[in-house]
Amino acid sequence: MNSPDNHQTNSISSVLFQGASAAWPICLGYIPIGLALGVLAQQTGLPWWSVALMSILVFAGSAQFICVAMLGAGASIPAIIFTTLVVNLRHLLMSSALAVYLPQINSRFLALFAYGITDESFAVNMTRFRDSSWDRWRALTLNHITNLVWILATVTGSLVGQLVPQGALGIDYALTGMFICLLVFQLNGRIYIITGLIAALISVGWYLLIPGDSYIVGASVCAATLGYFLQRHHRSSK
Amino acid sequence: MTLSDYLFLFGGMGLVTYLPRALPLLYLAQKQLPQWLIDWLSLIPVAVLSALLAPSLFANVADRSFSLGKPEFIVAIPTLLFALKTRSLGGTVLVGMGLYWLAGLFI
Secondary structure, eight states: OOSOOTTTTSOHHHHHHHHHHHHHHHHHHHHHHHHHHHHHHHHHTOOHHHHHHHHHHTOOHHHHHHHHHHHHTTOOHHHHHHHHHHHGGGHHHHHHHHHTTSTTOOHHHHHHHHTTOOHHHHHHHHHHHTSTTOOHHHHHHHHHHHHHHHHHHHHHHHHHGGGSOTTGGGGGGHHHHHHHHHHHHHOOSHHHHHHHHHHHHHHHHHHHHSOSSHHHHHHHHHHHHHHHHHHHHHHHTO | OOHHHHHHHHHHHHHHHHHHHHHHHHHHTTSOOOHHHHHHHHTHHHHHHHHHHHHHHHBOTTTOOBOSOOHHHHHHHHHHHHHHHHOOHHHHHHHHHHHHHHHHHHO
C-alpha cells in the first residue's frame, strides 16, 4: 500500500455491513433480471454451467442478454464479442469518473475494483463517495456483493426460472425505479438538472433516429460537454 | 457448442468488457487530473443516468417510436416525487415496483 489508509479504525464487519446495506437495492433489481436472463439462456439451449461461466467472466447484464439473443439467432462468436465491446464502451466514461475518487491507489486494488464497475454500482458508489463515510473498501464490497447476487440469480434462473411468472409484482420496473432515485441523488444544483434534461432530450432523439446502443455514450458525452460549457460561460459572465 | 467454444466466447466477451472498465481507472488514478476534466467528469453521472432512463420512458422498444403515455412514464412521476421526498433508494425501488404492478392491473 503506497497511500495512507484512513479507514484502519473501521472493523471489517462494519465495512461489510455498510457495503451490503448500500448494495441491497441493486440486488433487488438484479434478482428478477438475472432470473429472466437465466430463463432465456435455458430456452436458447445454454446449459446452466455456461450461464455461470458467462456471469463470472463477463458480469454485464445488457451484453449477456444480447449474447443470448445472438446465440439464439445463430450469430458467430466474433460478432458477439464485437457487439459486447461496443455495448460496454460506456464503462470507459464511468471508470474515468470513478478515478477522481481513487487517486494514488495501487494498481492491484484498482484491477480488482474495475471488474465490478456496472451502471448500477457506478451510480451508487459515485453518490456515496460524496459522503465522508464512504471509502474504497466499502465500494469494493458493494461491487462484489452485487456481482455474487448476479451470478446466483442468473444460474437460478437457468435452473428453475420457468416457475417465475412474467412480470410478477412489477419486477420489470426495479431497475427503472433505481435509476430514477439515483438520478435524484445526482441533482446537486441547477447545472446538474440542466445537464440531465439535455441528456434526456438528446438520448431520446438519438434512440429514435440511430439503431443500436450508441445513444447512451453519445448523449452522455454531448450533454456533459454542453453542461460544462454552460457552467463555464455562466462563471465567466459573472 | 462445446466447453472450449463457450470458454472462447465468454473469455473474449469478458476481456472486451473488462478493459474499458479497468484502463481509465489504472491510467487516470495515478495522474493529477486537470480541473476542467474533473468538472466535466462530475457531470457524467447525471448525463449517463438520464441517457439510460429517458428512452425507456419516452420511446417504444419494439419499433423505436416516440410515446408520451407509456405506463413506465406515468409511474415514473410519483416514483420521482417519492425519491425527491424520501431520498431512499430501496424505498423508491419498492414504490416503483408496486405502482408499476398496480398500473399493469388497471391499464
